[in-house]
Amino acid sequence: MDNSSVITMFTLSGLHGITNYRVTLFVLTLLCYCVIWLVNVTIIVTIILDKTIHEPMYIFLCNLCINGLYGTTGFYPKFLIDLLSTFHVISYSGCLLQGFVLHSSACADFSILVLMAYDRYVAICQPLVYHSVMTTQRVCVFIFFAWLIPLYLVFMGSITTARSRLCGSHIPKIYCINFLVGKLACTPSIANVIIPAFNYTFYFLHVMFIAWSYMYLIRKCLISSENRSKFMQTCLPHLICLIIVVVSLLFDLLYMRFGSQTLSQNVKNFMAMEFLLVPPIINPLIYGFKLTQIRNRIIQFLSGKRI
Template sequence: MMDNVSVITMFTLSGLSGTTNYRVTLFALTLLCYCVIWLINVTITVTIIVDKNLHEPMYIFLCNLCINGLYGTAGFYPKFLSDLLSPTHVISYAGCLVQGFVLHSSAGADFSILVLMAYDRYVAICRPLVYHSVMTKEKIGMFVFFAWLVPIYLVLMGTITTSIPRLCGSHIPKIYCINYLIGKLACSASVASIVIPAFNYTFYFLHVVFIVWSYMCLIRKCIFSSENRSKFMQTCLPHLLCLIIVVVSLLFDLLYMRFGSEKLPEGVQNFMAIEFLIIPPIINPLIYGLKLTQIRNRIIQFLCARHKL
């Protein structure tokens, strides 16, 4: 394999070599999955945008969570669908960096938005008297802005450091690109390529710590109040379920990527690799759409109005 970075313009992706006999079926299922992701997330997003009664912090954050689901999956599904119909599975060097950037920044934005949702519930239940002064439109706009800006900036720095070292290979043992695997192809590791990912992992681990702390406060506050327990079950439980789904899905892939065995069947490896691109984008909006009464009622009203027409 060529080992000069100036001539490595394409990467080969593995993972689909054993799918020759059922690629059409897999393509149909993948396309169906992607259509469901679009349908569910767009439905929730449009419902929140159109209905002014839903222009509250929790729903605004949920809207951004759904938009981020569309953003992250757009970095994977179109390319994957194309690969299923192609005899060769390659991606350009620039395309690989872009795909890694989109997937990483989407995962980071997921955690940032989930932190905002946890903070919103903490203030609403634990400090209700100052809720409207803390969660103003200006502050919500600032929170959302930084929830997108920070992960994009952090991942961009990681992508830049990944693109600098000379590469000694062009084969990526996965069905999509991420910075970690591109970095493993480098002939030598730089300090930045070690420090920046370590900082990013620590930064988002602290996100999880904050959410856990906020829920400890919420549970302590709600346990003796029936009204607060009702609020917790209605708005906090969906958020907690979404957090668990996101964390477990990402850890599943991250731990396997670093410590997994190549002896596992290829299909199992592929499922572990794309679990966070299937389950959270579908389950998260479904949980909120079914659990939050205002969103559920608004969608039902719209469907009933369309049926009458």
């Protein structure tokens, strides 16, 4: 019988050696997770309840916050359990599910950020046709595909990983991802190379599109003080969020493939957690403080006034 027939559990090695301070880590992690829920739910509820800001930019922002909650839910509950446990294991199906959630959330981030970049491009560069281009029906279609495409692409990668025959059960990380499960395959699979390569290329093009749109926007804004004001008010938060997401993911992806194994386990864990910690907290805070309408609605709600 092949070894794949008896592998039902994976071991996670990232939390070895934390016995003396695992309670402290648990409290800090739980606090971070609560903050993530607080700031994202605040933005989501504010946008849903206030009909005056039911505009494309805010609808995309609402979906970005929902995706932040979706991605972190795939990591933090299991991580919190592991912090209080002496055995760090995950079931085969749980590993594939966690990998699917984390991958699809990261991809959906880029899809939604592309929509936000396109929305700002039309608003600033083609303001006269903005409302005819960004109609309610078209925005709904954009959002539908922004979720469908990442889920479909990652699902295909997960199916390919699930069909691989495995000859190992050790994951050298604090969570599961398809790349590491695929490395346990007894024989290399062409599909395990082609599908991730396609996905990486597809979302690299997303980043290139956003970069091109912002170079065009910056050039356009330099000749108009009104456009400069629009850019600083609505585009700058989006640009900061994009940089945070890209840098956070690159840290982990580049280290996972090319990084030195001499780094301490704590540094490895921080790099692995960065895209699950920094963007979900910083993104809604940036928009909450920078976008005047969001900030005013939150202040009104906290002061007891009706939205």
